[in-house]
Amino acid sequence: MPALTNRLQNIRATGPVLEILIGPSSTYLNTVQPTQVPPPVKALALIDTGASMTVIRTGIAQQLGISPTGLTNIHTPSHAYIPCYQYDIGLNIPLFNINFELVATEAHLQGQPFGCLIGRDILSRAVFIYTGYDNSFTLAI
Amino acid sequence: MAEEREILKEELETFEQHRDKLLKEHQGKFVLIKGRKVIDTFESERDALKEGYRRFGGEPFLIKQVLQFDPPLDFTLNILGGCLASTD
Numbered sequence: 001m002p003a004l005t006n007r008l009q010n011i012r013a014t015g016p017v018l019e020i021l022i023g024p025s026s027t028y029l030n031t032v033q034p035t036q037v038p039p040p041v042k043a044l045a046l047i048d049t050g051a052s053m054t055v056i057r058t059g060i061a062q063q064l065g066i067s068p069t070g071l072t073n074i075h076t077p078s079h080a081y082i083p084c085y086q087y088d089i090g091l092n093i094p095l096f097n098i099n100f101e102l103v104a105t106e107a108h109l110q111g112q113p114f115g116c117l118i119g120r121d122i123l124s125r126a127v128f129i130y131t132g133y134d135n136s137f138t139l140a141i
Numbered sequence: 142m143a144e145e146r147e148i149l150k151e152e153l154e155t156f157e158q159h160r161d162k163l164l165k166e167h168q169g170k171f172v173l174i175k176g177r178k179v180i181d182t183f184e185s186e187r188d189a190l191k192e193g194y195r196r197f198g199g200e201p202f203l204i205k206q207v208l209q210f211d212p213p214l215d216f217t218l219n220i221l222g223g224c225l226a227s228t229d
Contacts, residue, residue, distance in 0.1 A: 027187060031194035050217030067201040069190060071149045074214040085148070088190050103186065103204075105214060117218070 001127070003140035004095055016047040016130060016137040020116055021092040022056060024066050025101045028088060038064055040092065043115025047128060047137065051119035054091070054104045060115060061087040061106055070103060082107075091116070098141055151176055152203035163207045174203040182207065 006018055023040035041060050061068070070086030084105050091100045100122055109115070127140040152174045156163075159179050163172055170182040171189040175197055183189040186204060193202040 025190070027190050028194055028199075031191055032198050034199060048216075048218060050215075052213070052215050055216070065199070067199055068149055069193065069202060069204050071153055071203065072211065072214055074216060076216050076218070101187070103190075117216075 001140045003138055005136050005138045007136040011132060011135040017044055018095060020045045022060055023090045024064050025088045025090045044113055045116035045118050046114045048117040048119060051117045053121050054102055054119040055107050055117040056104045057109045057115045058106055096141055148201050149203050156205050164209060167207050170207050172205055172207055
């Protein structure tokens, strides 16, 4: 299980963030074989142990030209039963050169710089260590 | 935007209409639905997605796990306001 430590300027301010690339899943690409494949969307992702599933910002799926494959309800501290579409995506973490194929939930990440929340669906395959005094986090996948 | 919000609405209604029967015969599996038609059930979500792409290409279709109650998707960050609701 390769591990990588990412040191940030101020992890308290930003949270544990890293750059990712979001594209259509390989299942979609290999089966549908679209004539045009848009480039992957680069996004800042927050590793969020409070998110039960990975979330992508509204608009990313449209940039990728993919259609929803699910519709679900999510709950936040202030809202319940918010309907959100789900999309089959490929998520690449360049730091690890690792790809995930997963169904992510689409939501507005209002007023935040993140394009993605990496949720417990991905973390279920990983070890995540938050080292606040060192402004770093370690992810082993 | 109103049209966008209709995507998969028909499929979700179809799932609810067939939920009891699906629960009896295919609990825990993943069902593929297009429009008013239940296409098939699969052991894995990935298999269901693959069949959906094979049959319908890039068109929307619904994949849903057959469960009595949908598992809650919780987010402790309160930055998710909106989704489809914001277009109201």
